[in-house]
Amino acid sequence: MIQVNNLTKYFDKFCALDNASLHVQKGSIYGLVGANGAGKSTIIRHIAGIYHSKSNEVLIDGEPIFENLKVKEKLGYIPDDIYFFPQASILDMMKFYKNIYPKFDMARFNKLKEVFESINPKRPIRQLSKGMQKQVGFWLLTCLHPEIIVLDEPVDGLDPVMRRQVWSLLMSDVAEYGITVLVSSHNLRELEDICDYVGIMNKGKVLLERSLSELQGNITKLQVVYEGEPKIPEGLEVLNRTISGRIHTLIVKGNPAIAQKLISTVSPVFADAIPLSLEEIFIYELGGEHYEVKEILLP
Numbered sequence: 074m075i076q077v078n079n080l081t082k083y084f085d086k087f088c089a090l091d092n093a094s095l096h097v098q099k100g101s102i103y104g105l106v107g108a109n110g111a112g113k114s115t116i117i118r119h120i121a122g123i124y125h126s127k128s129n130e131v132l133i134d135g136e137p138i139f140e141n142l143k144v145k146e147k148l149g150y151i152p153d154d155i156y157f158f159p160q161a162s163i164l165d166m167m168k169f170y171k172n173i174y175p176k177f178d179m180a181r182f183n184k185l186k187e188v189f190e191s192i193n194p195k196r197p198i199r200q201l202s203k204g205m206q207k208q209v210g211f212w213l214l215t216c217l218h219p220e221i222i223v224l225d226e227p228v229d230g231l232d233p234v235m236r237r238q239v240w241s242l243l244m245s246d247v248a249e250y251g252i253t254v255l256v257s258s259h260n261l262r263e264l265e266d267i268c269d270y271v272g273i274m275n276k277g278k279v280l281l282e283r284s285l286s287e288l289q290g291n292i293t294k295l296q297v298v299y300e301g302e303p304k305i306p307e308g309l310e311v312l313n314r315t316i317s318g319r320i321h322t323l324i325v326k327g328n329p330a331i332a333q334k335l336i337s338t339v340s341p342v343f344a345d346a347i348p349l350s351l352e353e354i355f356i357y358e359l360g361g362e363h364y365e366v367k368e369i370l371l372p
C-alpha cells in the first residue's frame with residue numbers, strides 16, 4: 074500500500090535519506106522508530122507528498138504521491154509541528170474541512186466532543202496548549218476517514234490518558250474501516266502495544282523492517298545462574314552480556330525456545346529465556362550501528 078523505493082534526499086550537501094526503502098501493508102499499523110535525526114520526519118514528508126520524489130520512489134497503491142491529488146485524497150497526515158489558520162477556532166476549521174471534503178463525518182465530529190471534552194470548539198486554536206492542538210488534529214483528521222493515516226510523533230505532548238484515548242481511536246478505525254497507519258514515535262513501549270510492523274531507521278537508512286512478532290522471535294534475553302565457570306554453548310550467538318551478582322544476563326540471537334534449549338546443554342543451575350521488549354531490541358539492534366548508550370556519568 075505504501076512503498077518507498079531507494080529514496081535519497083540531500084539538504085545541501087547533507088544526506089538525510091540514503092537509499093531508504095520502506096513497505097507498509099494495507100490494514101496494518103507500522104511503527105517507524107529511530108534515533109534523533111535518523112530521517113523519520115524526512116521520509117514521512119515524502120510519503121505525505123510534501124517533498125518532491127521521482128515517479129517510482131514513493132508509491133501509494135502503486136501510484137506516485139507527488140503532485141497527485143487523487144492519491145493524496147486517500148491520505149491524512151498529522152505533522153510533528155501541526156499548523157492551523159492563525160485566527161481559526163475548531164468550528165472554523167471543521168467548516169473549512171467540511172467544505173473541501175464531501176465525506177467529512179459530522180456525526181463523528183459531534184460524538185468526539187465527548188472524547189475531547191476539555192476543549193471548547195469555539196476557542197481560537199492558537200490559544201490552546203500544544204497537547205490540546207494535537208488533540209484537535211486527531212479530532213478533525215479522524216472525521217475525514219482517510220484510508221491511510223500518517224502520523225509524526227502523534228502523542229508527543231499528550232497526557233497519558235489522552236495518549237491511550239488517541240491510540241484506541243486509531244486501533245478502532247483500523248479494525249472497523251481497515252485503515253492503514255504509519256506512525257513515528259520515540260515511545261517504544263506504546264508502539265509495542267499497537268504496531269503489527271516495525272521499521273528501524275538510522276543515519277538516513279531503514280536498517281530493518283519486520284513484523285513485531287518476527288522481531289521479538291529473533292532475539293532473546295537469557296538470565297542464567299551457573300554452578301561453576303560460565304559457559305556459552307556452541308551455536309548460541311551472544312550480542313551482549315552483563316553480570317549482576319550470580320545472574321548472567323545474555324542477549325542472544327534466536328527465539329526463546331531455541332535459546333533455552335541451547336543454554337540447557339551446559340547445565341546451568343537456573344536459566345530463563347524471555348522475549349525482548351521493543352525498546353531493548355531497538356537498543357541492541359542499533360548497538361551494532363555505534364548507537365550504544367554511552368555510560369558517561371556512570372563509567
Ligand SMILES: Nc1ncnc2c1ncn2[C@@H]1O[C@H](COP(=O)(O)OP(=O)(O)OP(=O)(O)O)[C@@H](O)[C@H]1O
Binds near residue numbers: 084087
Ligand atoms: N530542512 C532541513 N534542512 C537541513 N537539514 C535538515 C532539514 N530537515 C531535516 N534535516 C536534517 O536531516 C536529518 C534527518 O532529520 P529528520 O527530522 O528527518 O530526523 P528524525 O528522525 O525525524 O529526528 P527526530 O526523532 O529528532 O525528530 C537531521 O540531521 C536533520 O538535521
